[in-house]
Amino acid sequence: MTPARTVVPRTDQDLLYSEVEQDLRSSVHDLLADRCPPAAVLARCEDRTPHDLALWRALSRDLGVAGLLVPPAHGGHGATAREAAVVLEELGASVAPVPFLTSAVVATTALLGCSGAADEIARLASGAATAVLTVPLSTAPGSAFPQGVRADAAGVLTGRVTSVGDAGCADLLVVPATGPRGPGLYAVHAGARGLGADLPVSLDLTRPLVDIHFDRVAARPLAGPGAAEPALATALLTGAGLLASEQLGIAQWCLDTTVRHLGERSQFGRPVGSFQALKHRLADRWLEVVSARAAARSAADALASGSTDAPVAVAVAQAYCAPVAVRAAEECLQLHGGIGMTWEHPLHLFLKRAKADEVAFGTPGRHRAALAGLVGLPA
C-alpha cells in the first residue's frame, strides 16, 4: 500500500528520553515528591489558595524551568519542547498547582512570536514574572482569532474573556485583541486600571479559571496583524501538543496508584489484584499509557524540531492522550471502590484535571476533525 500524497512519512523521530531529559525529570520529580504530595495539594484547594507560589518559585527560579523554551539571548536556557514535555509529565503526575503550562509554555511561546517583547520574555525566563495568554482554556489550535476584546487606535482594550486558566496568579496578561488595523497581541499588567476579574467555580480545582473584563485598559502593543495570528497559532499548537505529556503523567499516576491498591487490598481471602477480571482491565490501561507515551513523545519531538508534521503529531497526541488520561482516572476511581468516592482520597484531583484537560486546547473530536483535513480524509 502506498501512502497517500498528503501523508508525510517520518522515520527520523527520537521517541526516547535523552540523558539530559532524564536528569531534568529527576530534579523536578524530587522537588515535587518533597514539596507537592497529593495531600498537600488537596489541603491548598480546601483553603481556596490552590496556586503554590513558593513551589513555583523553586521550580521556575531554582530549577530554571520557566526559561526552558527561551533562547539564551533572551535570558533562557534554550531547551526545547522535548524538555518542557518531561517537566509536564512530572507536573501531571502530581497535579501540581503551578502555572508552568500556561505561563512558561503557552504565554512564553506567544511572546516569542512577537518582535517587541524582549523585556517581558526576560522577566518570564528568570521567573521574576508569570504570564497568561488570555483565551479560554478550551481554545483549540487553528481556532479563529478571538473577537472578545477590541483595541482602539491608542491600544486601549475593552471586552471580556472567560475561562482563562491560571490567570489568578499571572503578573502579565498577553491579550489577543482586534484593533482598527486587525488582530494584535497586547501586554497588560495584572494591576492595570479598568481590569476586572470574576472567579467562577472550576471543575479542575488545581488549575482555576478566571473571567476577565477589560474596561478601557491601557495596553502595550506586542504584535500587529502580520505577527499576532501566527504567534497565537504557535502558542496554541505548542500548548495542545505538550498538554499530551501532562495527560501522560496523570494517566501514569492513576495506573501506578491503582496497581498498588489492587496489590494491597484483599477481599474473598485474596488480593483483589489477583482476579483476572481486574487484571485484564489494568493490562489494557497499561497498554494505553505505553501508547500515550509514544504519542506524547512524537508531538514533543515534532514541536522541538519545528517539523512541518507537527500539526498532525499534535492532533494525534491530543486525540489519543486526552481520553487515555480520563479513562485511567475513571478506572482508578472505580477500582478503588468506595474509597475512590471520598473527598479525602486525592484521586478526584486527578480525575478533575484529566476531564478538564480533555476539553483544554480542543476536545479529542476537534483534533480528529483537524486531522481529517491534515491527512486528506475529508468528511
Next chain:
Amino acid sequence: MTTTAATAVDADELRGRVSALLAEYDPATVDRLTFLRARFDAGLAWVHYPRGLGGLDAPRALQSVVDAALEAAGAPDNDPRRIGIGLGMAAPTLLRFGTERQRRRFLRPLWTGEEVWCQLFSEPGAGSDLASLGTRAVRDGDAWVVTGQKVWTSSAHTARWAILLARTDPEVPKHQGLTYFVCDMHAPGVEVRPLRQITGEAEFNEVFLNEVRVPDEHRLGEVGDGWRVARTTLMNERVAIGGQALPREGGMIGIVAELWRGRPELRTPALHDRLLRLWVDAEVARLTGERLRQQLATGAPGPEGSGMKLAFARLAQEISGLEVEMLGEEGLRYDDWTLRRPQTVDFTGRGPGYRYLRAKGNSIEGGTSEILRNIIAERVLGLPAEPRTDKDVAWKDLPR
C-alpha cells in the same frame, strides 16, 4: 567466536559493505539464491546477529540502513512472508539456545528461504495452557521417539524443519517435563493434513507425529528445560506478529484510508468518525512500535512485545470490520471459498471479507489476547498470580 569492542559497526560502514556486495554480486545478473547467500555471508542478513551467522554484531536499529540501500539497488529479498516462522521464532531461539554446530547448520538456509520452518507447539488439548501438552518424546539410544498430535501449524505443508515442544518426563509438574527439539518434517512418521479455516483456505495444518525419530543432536537446550526455551520463542513470536516497522498508513489502515479517498459515495458521518478514531489508534500503535524498537535497538524482546501484539489484533479486527461495512452492498460478497493451500501468510491480502475473517485469528494465534493480558498484568505490572491448582502436581496426575 571472538569479536572486539573496537570493531563497532556504524551506518557508514554498513553502506560500504552493501556497495561491496552489490559490486561483486550484481542483482541484475546474479540469480536470487546466489545473491541471498552472498548477502548472508557478508553479514548483511540480520546485522545484529553474530559475525559468521549472517550478522556483524551491529545495533539492530541499523538493519534499516542495509534494507533501504539494498531495496534502492533493486536487490531481491528473502520473501519474509513465506518464512516468517523461521525468521521470527526459530532463528532467535536457535541463536540463544542452539549449539555452534546447530546454528551453523540451520541459520543460513533458514534466512535465505531454502528451508522453511514451522512450529509444533499447540495441541488439541493444550492451547492457552501450552505447558500441559501431551506429545511424548521417549529416549532411545542417541535419538528420541516422538508421538503425538499438533495443530494450528502454519506452513507445515511447505516446511523442511519444525521447532517442536514435547514431554520427556510425565512424572514431574508440567513446566519441568518439557524438552525442545528441531524436527525434520520429511522424517518417516510425520503426517501433515490441511486444516480448513473460516476463510475457506488451509493456511494451517494438523500434524500427526507417529514414532518420529529425532536425533538427540537436534535437541535445543537441556532435557527438561523446554519451557524456558519455548518462552524465548513465544516472546519473539509476539514481537514478530505485532512489531513490524511500518510507515504511516502502512498495513490495514492504509487500505481503508485509500478506499475512503477513492470512493466519496461510501462516506457517512458515522463511518467518518470511526475511521478517524482508528486512524489515530493505528498511528499511535505505529509510534509505540517504533518507540519499542528504539528501546530495544539491541537486546531481546521483553513482555512489552505482548502489548504490541494486543494492540495489533484489536486494530486489525476493528479496521477490517469497518472496511466491510463501508463497502455496503459490495461487502456482502466474498472472493472465493475454495480450499487453497497458500504458500505465504498475508493478513492484508485478498479481499475485504478475507481480511475481516483472517483478522479474527490475530487475537488467538501466538497467545490469545486474554493470555497476553495475564502476562502484562503479572510480569509487567507485578499483580499477584491467580491461585493455581496444577503447578506442583506431576503432569501424569493432572485431570484432562
